[in-house]
Structure formats: C-alpha cells, structure tokens
Amino acid sequence: MKITSAEFVKSAFDRSHWITDGRPEIAFLGRSNVGKSSLLNSLLNRKGLARTSNTPGRTQSINFFLVNDRFYFADLPGYGYAKVSKTMRADWGRMAEQYLSERQELALSIQLVDSRHKPTELDRQLHEWLSYGNKPSIIVATKADKLSNNQLVKNLEEISRILSGPSVIAYSATSGKGRDAVWSAIEAEINKSSKLG
Ligand SMILES: Nc1nc2c(ncn2[C@@H]2O[C@H](COP(=O)(O)OP(=O)(O)OP(=O)(O)O)[C@@H](O)[C@H]2O)c(=O)[nH]1
Ligand SMILES: [Mg+2]
Numbered sequence: 117m118k119i120t121s122a123e124f125v126k127s128a129f130d131r132s133h134w135i136t137d138g139r140p141e142i143a144f145l146g147r148s149n150v151g152k153s154s155l156l157n158s159l160l161n162r163k164g165l166a167r168t169s170n171t172p173g174r175t176q177s178i179n180f181f182l183v184n185d186r187f188y189f190a191d192l193p194g195y196g197y198a199k200v201s202k203t204m205r206a207d208w209g210r211m212a213e214q215y216l217s218e219r220q221e222l223a224l225s226i227q228l229v230d231s232r233h234k235p236t237e238l239d240r241q242l243h244e245w246l247s248y249g250n251k252p253s254i255i256v257a258t259k260a261d262k263l264s265n266n267q268l269v270k271n272l273e274e275i276s277r278i279l280s281g282p283s284v285i286a287y288s289a290t291s292g293k294g295r296d297a298v299w300s301a302i303e304a305e306i307n308k309s310s311k312l313g
Pocket of ligand 1: 146147149152154155167168194258259260261262287289
C-alpha cells in the first residue's frame with residue numbers, strides 16, 4: 117500500500133474517547149515491549165510516529181493513527197509487564213476485552229508475539245479472546261532479525277502450534293522483513309469492510 121498520509125489523532129483512556137467516524141480499524145495487540153509501536157512505525161515508514169521505549173508498561177491508552185485518511189491503526193497498551201500493579205493488570209484485561217468485544221470498526225487484530233520466545237499464558241489468553249470474537253486476526257512474530265533462519269523456522273512452528281492459529285508472519289522492524297505480508301492482510305480486510313459499508 118502506498119502511504120500518502122499518517123498522523124497521530126488521539127490517545128483514548130476510556131471508551132468515551134474512542135473514535136466514532138466509522139472508518140475501519142486495525143488493532144495492534146501484544147505484551148509490553150514486544151514491538152507493537154515499532155511494527156506500526158515500520159509499516160508506515162515513519163520512525164517516531166508511535167513512541168517506542170525501553171520502559172515497558174507505561175502506555176495505558178489506546179493510541180489512534182489515521183492512515184491515508186481511510187483507516188485507523190490502534191496501538192493498544194501492552195500487557196504482562198511484571199512491575200505494574202495488580203489493579204493496572206486488571207484494568208488492561210477489562211479494557212482489552214471491552215475493546216475486542218464492542219469495537220464495531222475493528223477490521224483486523226494483529227496479535228504480536230516475540231519470535232524468540234514461547235507464547236506466554238497471557239498471549240494464549242488473548243489469542244483465545246480473538247478466536248471467540250470471530251473477527252479476523254493474524255499473528256505476527258516480532259524481532260525476527262534476532263534469530264538465525266533455522267531457529268526462526270523452528271520457533272514459528274512452535275508458536276503456531278501453541279496458539280493453534282493461522283500462519284504466523286515473521287517480522288523485523290529493523291529490516292522490514294514481513295512488511296508486504298502484513299500489508300496484504302491489512303489491505304484485504306480494509307477492502308472488505310469498505311465494501312460492506
Ligand atoms: N532488533 C529489533 N528490535 C525491535 C524490533 N521491534 C521492536 N524492537 C525493540 O524492542 C523495544 C520495544 O519496542 P516497542 O515497539 O516500543 O514495543 P511495544 O510493544 O510498543 O511496547 P509498549 O508500548 O511498552 O507495550 C524497542 O527497544 C525496539 O527498538 C525488531 O523487529 N527488531
Ligand atoms: Mg508501544
């Protein structure tokens with residue numbers, strides 16, 4: 117997809133701040149530090165558009181970015197960061213569950229897992245929510261540049277076995293590996309939702 121414009125629109129701390137103009141939305145979900153913001157920046161070819169950090173667990177809002185004036189990217193807060201309080205963890209669950217079950221505009225959920233590690237318990241729980249929701253989702257395995265090819269192939273098999281999901285797309289925000297595959301998945305869903313409404 118040719119990116120003609122990409123801009124940060126707003127941070128939503130609760131439902132009343134969600135965008136209501138009806139454009140389709142692509143959500144990025146995954147644990148803290150897995151590379152959600154980096155994936156988003158890499159897809160849009162905009163280095164600092166979504167803030168990346170070495171201090172995980174800080175973003176507690178859903179950040180909306182308008183792309184080509186046609187659809188939104190929604191960068192969701194990360195989960196599973198050990199040092200956040202129990203209350204914050206419970207808040208994440210409520211927020212994500214509400215978002216996934218109620219967000220009509222959601223055209224595609226992109227679940228990120230770290231290509232170097234086995235999916236965690238929370239990764240599995242999120243994957244279950246996504247499967248129950250009956251809405252399109254894909255799995256992207258991040259930081260693929262940190263593994264040898266052999267190890268990457270092995271890990272991708274393991275990830276898709278554990279999440280018993282669709283195929284897993286390996287991604288590297290540093291090299292752009294996987295970019296075309298992720299864009300095709302996004303475009304397919306955006307086109308469908310444009311036809312529907
Ligand atoms: N080598 C490499 N590093 C990556 C890649 N993706 C992300 N990183 C690094 O991983 C760290 C976390 O990336 P973020 O994109 O901020 O992760 P996030 O999921 O948005 O984190 P939170 O917003 O805290 O939930 C940063 O230091 C990134 O530079 C990748 O594909 N390759
Ligand atoms: Mg982030």
